[in-house]
Amino acid sequence: MHSFNEDGELLPEEIDTINRLTKIPIHSLNLDAILIATNIYRIAQGLRNKMEREVLSQYGLSWTAFSMLYDLWIWESIETKKLAQSAGVSKATISNITKTLEQKELCFRKSDIRDKRMTYVVLTDKGKQVMEELYPQFHKGEIEIVSGLSVEEQKSMETLLRRLIRENDF
Template sequence: MERLNKRSLLRNEEHDTLSKLKQMHVESLNLEAISIATNLYRSAQRLRVKMETEVLSSYKLSWTAFSILYDLWIWGRLETRKIAELSGISTATASNVIKTLEKKGFCSKSIDTRDRRLVFVSITAAGKKVIEELYPQFHKGETQLISGMTKEEQETLKKLLRKVADNLHTISFDGNQ
């Protein structure tokens, strides 16, 4: 019952938002684009908060810190700019999160001997232990996220989200492509 109330509330919120935007005098208002972007944003935010609260809080990790630790676990040694790119954050933010992870003993930094501007980060044994303990719970959340979908719906959503991600790599919001 509570799920139905939340769904109803979300649909009302979406309807109210679209109604308000229809009143604006914006040339060629694309309500479908607004609805898709809004739902994508809200879904991502809810997932992030839920994972931080229910899974990552046991190690006092933010979504971004977990993301960086995960990337180091998967890819091994990475340069700071690559970490920032993979996480979708600035290099300054990546550097700050890496400092926090380093203080916790989850990663270590090294400077390139040929170019001192390049900083490489590696996961430590303690970082591997944490990610290997956390990931099963994290994956359970990923699985629950799609539990109400058929395999066909999951496949369709996966393909559509890839298209969205690809679009974000090729478009510019200032109108230049």
Template sequence: MIQGSHLRQEERDTLKKLKQMPIDSLNLEAISIATNLYRSAQRLRVKMETEVLSSYKLSWTAFSILYDLWVWGRLETRRLAELSGISTATASNVIKTLEKKNFCSKSVDPRDRRLVFVTITAEGKAAIEELYPEFYKGETKLIAGMTNEEQKTLAALLRKAADNLHTT
């Protein structure tokens, strides 16, 4: 059961309202976790897009794709979509935007023309290498005040939550 002392007033009020809903066996802990996870992710996204990514006019999704290309060098479009948690259609549109900025280039597999590979360009690499140190500062601010053990626990629990939603 959720203990009220560590909750923000807004969360206590929300949970109080939810308890009045005509739904059998509400799992208030699940609601609280999902709500806080969503709000944390949204705050991080807005902060990074406003304070860091705006200098290159990049969305969170565009940065995510550029980051994956920086790490892996060359990836197939479907894999990029999977890593970013977006549809292949959305990935294709974001890749077009990154291509216009000359941050990546596409090539078709000569053996299977349905496979499109995306590669980071020198300009894309320069952009991500300029952006990432500031982005990293935002990532570390997210976990400020947590012990190393708390960080490891949170990371493990978030992996477990993500695995619960993984569809094959």
């Protein structure tokens, strides 16, 4: 019923979680669901911290600013509402980060000609250049994160995570 490491043991954090939660009178406690969600969160936070510390800090970028630049690099121009959804933040946060990125001359805003209520964020040539320099370093970190898994394990995890994303509309 519990998640174990490769030696068949729970991780210390999982033991602490189980010890705390099994004392709570919850009738249908699903420890596997708790451990999966907790470990996904820990991996996401660890990835974010590693990349901010080892790669993004060199460019003066936060995780969210990088996420925005990445989306702009892929799509070149994107409406602020869609950008906020993609980054998982509010339009106000997108607005604040866009101001910072505009000061660095990495992007600019433009209004839709037909509908002035819609604003797009557009990647500049300098923004494209930064992403072309930055992304290989970022990708190296991605590879390091999963290097302890076999190719088969990586494919399996990729499939399962994609399924969770689809089923939960993330």
